Amino acid sequence: MKYDIKNLTLDEKIQLLTGKNYWQTNDANGKLPSIWLADGPLGLRMANPDGTTKQSTAMPSSVVIANSWNTENARLQGETIADECIQEGADVLLAPGVNMKRTPLCGRNFEYYSEDPILAGYMAKAFIEGVQSKGIGTSLKHFYANNREYDRFVQSSDLDERTAYEIYLPAFEIAVQAQPWTVMCAYNPINGVWASENKQALTDILCGEFGFTGLVMSDWEAVRSGWRAAKAGLDLRMPFNPNEYGEVKTAYEKGWITEEEIDICVQRLLDLIEKTENDKKIITTTKEQRHQNAVKIAEDGIVLLKNEGILPLTEGDLLVCGPFAKAPAFGGGSARAQSDYIPKHLAVELVSASDGKIKADEQCGYFAFRSATSCDFMTDGFTVARKKDAVVLCLGTGFPIEGEHGDRTSIRLTELQEDIILGMAKYNENIVVVLESGSAVDVSPWIDKVKAVVWAGFPGEGGQEAIARVLTGKVCPSGKTSETFPIRLEDTPTGETRGNGFYESYNEGVFMGYRWYDKMQKQVAFPFGFGLSYASFEYSDLKIEKKGELDYEVSYLIKNTSAVDGAEVSQVYVGDIFCRVPRPEKELKGWAKTYLKAGESKRVCIKLNERAFAFYSTALKKWHVESGEFIIQVGASSREIRLSQSIELCLPYDEQYSTLSREIYE
Numbered sequence: 001m002k003y004d005i006k007n008l009t010l011d012e013k014i015q016l017l018t019g020k021n022y023w024q025t026n027d028a029n030g031k032l033p034s035i036w037l038a039d040g041p042l043g044l045r046m047a048n049p050d051g052t053t054k055q056s057t058a059m060p061s062s063v064v065i066a067n068s069w070n071t072e073n074a075r076l077q078g079e080t081i082a083d084e085c086i087q088e089g090a091d092v093l094l095a096p097g098v099n100m101k102r103t104p105l106c107g108r109n110f111e112y113y114s115e116d117p118i119l120a121g122y123m124a125k126a127f128i129e130g131v132q133s134k135g136i137g138t139s140l141k142h143f144y145a146n147n148r149e150y151d152r153f154v155q156s157s158d159l160d161e162r163t164a165y166e167i168y169l170p171a172f173e174i175a176v177q178a179q180p181w182t183v184m185c186a187y188n189p190i191n192g193v194w195a196s197e198n199k200q201a202l203t204d205i206l207c208g209e210f211g212f213t214g215l216v217m218s219d220w221e222a223v224r225s226g227w228r229a230a231k232a233g234l235d236l237r238m239p240f241n242p243n244e245y246g247e248v249k250t251a252y253e254k255g256w257i258t259e260e261e262i263d264i265c266v267q268r269l270l271d272l273i274e275k276t277e278n279d280k281k282i283i284t285t286t287k288e289q290r291h292q293n294a295v296k297i298a299e300d301g302i303v304l305l306k307n308e309g310i311l312p313l314t315e316g317d318l319l320v321c322g323p324f325a326k327a328p329a330f331g332g333g334s335a336r337a338q339s340d341y342i343p344k345h346l347a348v349e350l351v352s353a354s355d356g357k358i359k360a361d362e363q364c365g366y367f368a369f370r371s372a373t374s375c376d377f378m379t380d381g382f383t384v385a386r387k388k389d390a391v392v393l394c395l396g397t398g399f400p401i402e403g404e405h406g407d408r409t410s411i412r413l414t415e416l417q418e419d420i421i422l423g424m425a426k427y428n429e430n431i432v433v434v435l436e437s438g439s440a441v442d443v444s445p446w447i448d449k450v451k452a453v454v455w456a457g458f459p460g461e462g463g464q465e466a467i468a469r470v471l472t473g474k475v476c477p478s479g480k481t482s483e484t485f486p487i488r489l490e491d492t493p494t495g496e497t498r499g500n501g502f503y504e505s506y507n508e509g510v511f512m513g514y515r516w517y518d519k520m521q522k523q524v525a526f527p528f529g530f531g532l533s534y535a536s537f538e539y540s541d542l543k544i545e546k547k548g549e550l551d552y553e554v555s556y557l558i559k560n561t562s563a564v565d566g567a568e569v570s571q572v573y574v575g576d577i578f579c580r581v582p583r584p585e586k587e588l589k590g591w592a593k594t595y596l597k598a599g600e601s602k603r604v605c606i607k608l609n610e611r612a613f614a615f616y617s618t619a620l621k622k623w624h625v626e627s628g629e630f631i632i633q634v635g636a637s638s639r640e641i642r643l644s645q646s647i648e649l650c651l652p653y654d655e656q657y658s659t660l661s662r663e664i665y666e
Ligand code: GLC
Pocket: 039, 040, 094, 141, 219, 220, 334
């Protein structure tokens, strides 16, 4: 060990329990290097000495990566951001965020991946591997059950054990397989105990059960009591807290915390410092290549939600307008990277992507209505629209509607934006909506008035190129929703509620996201895993092979039956037909994104292991599989099942519980 804890005094060790300043760790009176921490999941956000933010590549938001259903995009995102960390001297990137998208209202949903834990978990795992492959650390966050911005510092997330293990922990459990160098604890209490002081969460589950071996840091200002946090398994309180030293020294003198307990935290910091000193920090991309990576990832994550024969746009005279026609929307807060890339108006990108076959008028965000809201052009957008072959409307949320520090109170677009769509539709029937939002939007007021909708999330600095290439067919859209689009907010498990300021009970239990809409048999606007394409795909020849007692191989053929090269995300869901605990109708247990040339077929193979069939038994304190019938479904979405087959699991009698009689096993 290069840095030996024996060389540190007790006072120096106590100093190390908190940061040196807002972004650096302490240096124990110069005995240690200080390491730099910097945000975030969508690009490097790092302060200059004068307090301004360094310029970096604004990558697509996490929702776009998840909508691509391709973990290679998560890895590429991690590798790309890591290059800028190396360039600017950041040692640990404060990302990825994997909190479950429990309500579409959460302001930070754009930074998170999905309503499904395994989709989120495997995206985060690949992101971590991408970043750390370049010798830069990560911080898996925010551990855990941080599913709202409302009252995030105070309101306790109140959830039962099975819900925690089946829904809110698995993304962390899967991501920890990549051994992130650090994990960041959440602000909120979990069942009444601050996440920063929650020994069950930080030590028993994260380290004991999930096998995490790195350092646990706090979210910024999340620690209420440094010594309690240290004892619970929180190793580093960020940012610097001037009171930390006194509090911990007093607790030590009172015998509330021992030097051995302090040493555990300090040793993890020393281990982290050692990790940052490696020979992997080699920049392999130029600024332009990083921009192209942003375009590539965005292209793969754009979801075609509706298309009544109008897309792809290959020629014609278009009006391109709306608040995000000039530049893509972005979410606000700590995740926002400051890019010096100046995007082109989508109209310009459409002309370019169509090789000049498209003519496109550039209009500003809002244009003059009859009620004379003014903008750069005093043109009445509607009369312009009347003369066009089609209108491309770039709408959505963006900051400050979506961002850290606050949640939406509605999932509808603003009244003005809805008016633009409805008004425009009176003057031109060929409306294409480009929706830019970090989470689901209630499209019901206008969806029937438009011919096509693409969902681009917050697509990053490369958004305009990516959107143009998808709209013109240069790229065949292949994204699928990583969260459900409910018809209205009231259909969601939480509706307009947001807790009472002290706690919020997760009453829906394991029935979150599509699990809820299935249980309640609710119609939705766009189901989990939904996305259209310019190509068409046939599913056939399902085979389910038993490889072991709880090891199955599910394989099936996918054929591109169109004349267009494309990619198809096929999803494998498992349902437990009868169980003595309430279980979701189906749960995602595997998926594949298969890139297929026109007419090409490929066989997809998905492995299912014990966890694909198990539920978390609070009676047995472990994951448990009940014998009986299970249904394996292969879907183009969670609501479009293309292939299915039942299997019967007959597990050893002595491992079963609450059986009726032995006879059924003999
Ligand atoms: C913020 C965020 C966290 C971020 C940290 C540093 O409050 O919750 O995600 O990494 O503080 O900016």
